[in-house]
Every structure is written in structure tokens, then in C-alpha cells.
Amino acid sequence: NDGWWGHTIGSEWGDFDNDGDLDLITANLAHPRYIEFSNRTCLYENRLDEDGIFREVRGEWGIKYEETHSDPAWGDVDADGDLDLYLTSVYPNRRSFLYLNDFENQRFIDVTYLAGVRITNGWGCAFSDFDNDGDLDLAVGSNDGVHLFRNRGTDRHWIEFEVRAAGGACGTRLILKRGQETQLREISGGKGTTSQHSRIVYFGLGESDKPVNLEVRFPSGEVVNLKGLGVDRRIVITPP
Numbered sequence: 001n002d003g004w005w006g007h008t009i010g011s012e013w014g015d016f017d018n019d020g021d022l023d024l025i026t027a028n029l030a031h032p033r034y035i036e037f038s039n040r041t042c043l044y045e046n047r048l049d050e051d052g053i054f055r056e057v058r059g060e061w062g063i064k065y066e067e068t069h070s071d072p073a074w075g076d077v078d079a080d081g082d083l084d085l086y087l088t089s090v091y092p093n094r095r096s097f098l099y100l101n102d103f104e105n106q107r108f109i110d111v112t113y114l115a116g117v118r119i120t121n122g123w124g125c126a127f128s129d130f131d132n133d134g135d136l137d138l139a140v141g142s143n144d145g146v147h148l149f150r151n152r153g154t155d156r157h158w159i160e161f162e163v164r165a166a167g168g169a170c171g172t173r174l175i176l177k178r179g180q181e182t183q184l185r186e187i188s189g190g191k192g193t194t195s196q197h198s199r200i201v202y203f204g205l206g207e208s209d210k211p212v213n214l215e216v217r218f219p220s221g222e223v224v225n226l227k228g229l230g231v232d233r234r235i236v237i238t239p240p
Contacts, residue, residue: 007038009090010124010192014074015184016083016101020175021046022186024054027069027087041069041087062107063087068094071192075127075136077115079156079204081183084108086138088122096122096140117149124195129202134158134232136202141194157205159212160234163187168199171219176203178212205231 007029013022023046030038043063044054059065063085070090074083082101085108089095096119099108112118121143127136135153139146159176163169169187176183183203190196205212209231216224218239229235 009069010071010195012072012074012191013186013188014083016043016074016085017045017106018082018103018181018183019046020182020184021049022184025072025074025085027072027192029068029070029090030065031067040065041072060106062109063099064097064110066094066097070123071125071195073125073127073138073192073195073197075138075197076202076204077127077136077138077151079135079154079158079206081181081204081206086117086125086127086140088119088125088140088142090121090123092121092143094122095120096125119147124193126191126195126197127202128198129160129200130198132234134160156207157209157231159203159205159229159231161201161203161214161216162234162236163199163201163216164236164238165218167219169218173217174201175215175217176212177215178205178208178210200234 008026011026024044026042028039028041030040042056043058045057047055068089068091071088073086077084082103084101085099087097098112098115098117100111119142123141125140130137135151137151138149163172170189172187174185185201211228214226
């Protein structure tokens, strides 16, 4: 017993710092009257290879304290090559947050109002390129219904992968490399609370249209390596 107690609603794994391992965000209820023995929302940087621990960096990276965070969702909404974050908050008049990942300065920037994705009393949320135009759109469940936000996109490049394997390909890891850049995704059957992203895996690639390499690791232990892939398209992958 370390004296800390949480009321976690939703959590999700994602490599927000592009260092090749999965970090974790937990969205927690943390009411001010109980704050001395509550966990605020926590962002855990995976440092198992360096220090053998996860390090909590929410405040350091600029994610604001909110009393009633409910569901986090990782997705590269601006296609710049790093994971951004959407966070819902439950209860009336509690707003959602969209944070862009400013990786160069190691911080998240709140752009919710500018992006037009602010709702209140939210619950589940998930990303999907539902209109097949090469960017991530956003679906959010709230007390007044389901909201579907179409991403109007940028001129940046992207690539998508549809993995067709047993069990919906859950547990499959995709590691994308180009030069010194690395991005990691893992397909899961669900995340957060009552929500699930599209199983079509999306990578934003920024301004460069150079080919990329991909390593696919299936739960069976089988590995597929694809090299010199052209960008701005969707590729279907099956186990060997």
C-alpha cells in the first residue's frame, strides 16, 4: 500500500514518443475533495529498457488536470508522424480535449476548440479513416448522442495497412521505419472504455513521400518484412 488510489475509467497503450515501446495513458476520475488519495490522469512513459520503470509524465508533457477524464484515444490526426491524444470527460459541462503532440518540444498542445471537436459529457471515443481519404476521423459517444468528426486533412503523406489474420489480427505489431524514424502500432480488440479503433492501421508520414519499410510481428511469432513501400495508399497484409 503506497497510499495512492485511482478510479481509472479508460486506458490505452501507444508509443507517443516514438522510441519503439508502448507507453500507457490512464484516464482517471480525481475529484478535488478526494485529491489527496486519488490518482489524476496518468501518462506513463515506458523506460523499462533504460531504468526498468514506467515514469509518470502527464504534467511534464502539458496534459491538464481534469476531474472527470473518461476515455483516451491515441491517433496521428495531423499526419506528422507522432501520436496525438483525444480525451473525453464524463458528466454535464465537462469538456473533451484534443492534444497535438509537439514532439520536438516534448509537450502536448490543447487544440480542441480550434479543431472543432469539443463536446461535453463524453464517454467512448475512437479513430478511423471512415471516408478513406488518408487521414484519421473521430467518433465520440456522449450524453446527447454519437458525434462523427470528419478530418479535413493536410497535404502530408500517410500509409495504411489492413492486416487479415485470425482473431482479427489482435496482438499484431507493426513497426514502420524510414531512415532514423520509427513508429510502432499494435492491433487490439478494444481500448479505453466501450470503444475500439478501426483495425486498419494508420501511419502519418509528414512532408516526405520517400518509401518506407515495415516489419510485421504476428502473435504466432511469424514475421513479415516489407521494404520500399510507396506511400499514400492502403496495403493488405496476410501471414506467411
